[in-house]
Amino acid sequence: MNNIFLILGCAKQRWQDLEIICEYVKKTYSLTTMLMVNKAHKEFYSVCDQVIEVDLSDQNFIALASRLLSEQKVSGGLLFADQALLHGTKLFEQLGIVCDNSELGINSYSKLEFRRQEKRYFSHAAKTHYFVPEFSKVNSLQDVHAFAVKYPDGFILKPISEGGSRGVLKLHAQSDFGAAYKQVECYQADGLMCEQLIPTFREFSFDGVGDISFITEKLVATGAHPVEVGQIVPAELTCDSAEKISAHGRLMNLWVGQQLGAFHNEIAYLESQGSTAAIESNRRSGGMGIWNLAEKVFGENLFHRWVDVAMGQTVEHIPLNATGKAMSCMLGSRENLIDDLTMITAQIQEVLAFELGPDIELFSLRWLHTQPHMLPSIPQSNFDFLAEACIYCAHFDLSNQALYERVQRAWDKCLYIGMKEEKCA
Structure with a gap:
């Protein structure tokens, strides 16, 4: 045995x-x-x-x-x-x-059940500093049109139980609802829903395991497909803003029954109102290397702590003090790439590390695809990128956006060099 x-x-x-x-x-x-x-x-x-x-x-x-x-x-x-x-x-x-709690776990798996739990909670609790979007399950294109009439400022159409931004569409009054519905029909068997669009916000996640927590800042693509393209640890926040996000994150853990295990709660921060809004809750570690970023800046391996909890060990609260800044970036394809990059991935990684410069450490490059022609020109989910890079800076001199753009410029350059050398071989 x-x-x-x-x-x-x-x-x-x-x-x-x-x-x-x-x-x-x-x-x-x-x-x-x-x-x-x-x-x-x-x-x-x-x-x-x-x-x-x-x-x-x-x-x-x-x-x-x-x-x-x-x-x-x-x-x-x-x-x-x-x-x-x-x-x-x-x-x-x-x-x-x-x-963790088995009965409440469905609220984490199903985005519809999560919204229903949120609505039940706020039916008897004050909404001070909380924005709670309206929502509805949709079974047809007619249902989508009806929701659009109620919320002309915009809404989200998405599958009830998918991850990685698959099938998530940001729509407005001028959108082609018929075309949008066709894009998500493949998820109809497990259900679709609409949510009122959260007003202009910055996006974060409340991450951790047990009583250990930190806040990650997210970079999200604009346009119809709100795909996450970057994660930054630690998030750049005032103490007041960080406390509001943490409080909302702990509340979300309560709704989905998380107490001992991992969590990754996505939260919007509406700076103009000083309020927060739940996006979705997950009873697992965050993707896009978030815990790897945390280990780099906090010196704590949360995968190890998660296993310890699962083995019945008591994991004491650990204060996480950041040294430097870490970021993960999704790296996309470009036109006129060769059909298969498999033979030059190591070369591309070397060039990327060089192009980033001596003040930025490339500590991980995960290849998701090596055949660019298989990917859409505009990523529609986190599965539509060539690779994911994790970088570290010992200093905070660059803004998050400037750091992200620097990585993208280096990526474009090293892809070009890789193509050029492959063609000459």
Whole structure:
């Protein structure tokens, strides 16, 4: 009988985070790591002892998983994907291992249930300093038109249960609703919803595990597809603004039943009003390397702390004091690239590090795609980029926007150099 640490779900692009988790589990707790995941990618087999392909959303998942684990002793586990919340917490309760509230987990998985929980809360609580958007489930194009009439200043049309900005559209009175609806029809089976547009704001996330927390600032693309293109740790905020965002983040944790585990709560800050608005809540670590950025500036590996919590250890509150600034940037494609960059990825990384200059450290470059022709010209989700770069500056001299633009200029230049040298080879 193996002593197992069970991980439910993992997105392909997060296999390196999975590797951090598995290495720590083996080194610290001497457990066998088992991953149950919807689709098993080759990278998973290189970091986990056992990988089992299974539909996490299957209504019979608990019974199936119980049979697969009948000869194992499960000592701890993590829910590493949103879909794992559907049945994973119930499974963990049945196995007798540490997990957060199972009943409220649906409020994190379903954006519609989250809004309903928010509405219930504010039906008997003051909305001082909180902006609460109106919302509605939509079942047809006619429903979208009806919502647009109520909110002519704009609204969001999105799937009820998707991540990575997939299917999220920002619309206004002049938008082509028919074309927009066609773009999201593929998500109709799991449901669609509309939300009132939050007025002009800066976007942040309240991140952490257990009682350990920090605030990340986000850079978001303009236009119809509000895709996140950058993450910055620590966020640049006044003490008052930071406290408002943190308070809202803790409130969101309450709504989704988070107490011990990881959280990534996306929050808008309306500077002109001094108020906050919830965007969405996640009972997992944030994507786009957010915890890797945190380790760089705070010196604390939150993946390790998450495993410790899952193993029943008491993780004391740790004050996080930042040294320098770290940023992750999504790096897009461009016209006239060669069909396959696989053979020159190492060369591109070297050139990118050089072009950034001596005051900016490129400490991670994750390739998401190496075939540019497979990507849309305008990214519609976080899966429509070539790569994700994580950089670090020991000083705060550059503004966030200036730092982001510097990375993008360096990326454009190194892609050009890569193309040129490949063609001459």
